[in-house]
Amino acid sequence: MRQDEYNVLMLGLDGAGKTTLLEKIKHIDTGIPGMSPDKIQPTVGVNITKVTIEKDLVKFMDLGGQKDLRRIWESYYEDSHGILFVIDATDRERMDEAKELLMLLVRVDDLEGLPLLIAANKCDQKEAELVAVKEMINGMADCLDERDVRVMETSGIEGTGIKTAMEWLHNRIIDNKGAKPPLVADV
Template sequence: MFTLMSGAYRYFTRLDEYNVLVLGLDGAGKTTLLEKIKYTTTGIAGMPPEKIQPTVGVNIAKVHMQRRLVKFLDLGGQEDLQGIWSSYFSDAHAVLFVIDSSNKKRMDEALSVLLKLSSADELAQVPFLVLANKLDLNDITTLAYVKELVNGAADHLDDRFVRVLGASAISGEGVQPIIDWLFTTMVENSNLRPPLSSE
């Protein structure tokens, strides 16, 4: 009887789990964005931006949304750490690719990394959200420039869901639309990338 009740409890408390890979070059503001996502979804203040150090390995934030668990995995962006990214591809349901919109000198490098990601077989049919971060340091034309870059790479992004948004991880402006788009799109894409099961 206990086994039956225990099994029923696990069944009814099980959550669909979605994984978002937060990728991009070092210094793009991925960890600051992760802290702002946690604050936006929970109301609990995270680490102040001035105390955030470059990520070596992975930072994880878990967010409960509409009886689903969304895990954001922030992976280190230094060139020598990008090799570990592929070990997370098979369980990914979306890629949040963060670009430092205040550093135009590295835009081509960021686009090159984005194109490499889009050609990875294990990320086929995985939605991509390309984020022009640090818009608080730029005017709106920077977002248009990033959109132009991504549109130029449209052939490489094939028929998957792709969106370009702008935000400031420091101020929080534009963070809620990121969360909303990722959640809605992953659920809509569940027939191609089914959720994992979390107990």
């Protein structure tokens, strides 16, 4: 049997909570509890998880966010269908760094036109500043061209907003399949 497969890049600074978010995505898909957040180590390289959303196979590729690991990101761009950019909404000191990184990504030819979900992560913490994340993205509006972009609150710990965020991203990827057709997986 063959199934449409879509690749989603999970990008962002180190410490933003990408892997914790991925563990919660796996839990939502399978019902099996993921790794305990206190046991999660920084990703070195890539962490891949496949989930089914509706009838489609969606492969999430969580790429390490440390500066010296970002050079491997480009090897995953060409086959991508969407971007999940994770921002630590509690880390006001690194928001400018996150913005610079996102600005670089939206200018990459292989990523042009791909749906972009910005996860304002760690929204379960009182220090979270969703407004600051939204203002940052609004300030980038000219660079985002006509791609589908959305900022959503998430919590990799509590699971807040993740199901809705994944549905939004999946729907936009499907809407964009004329420009970026799915891969086909044998299942």
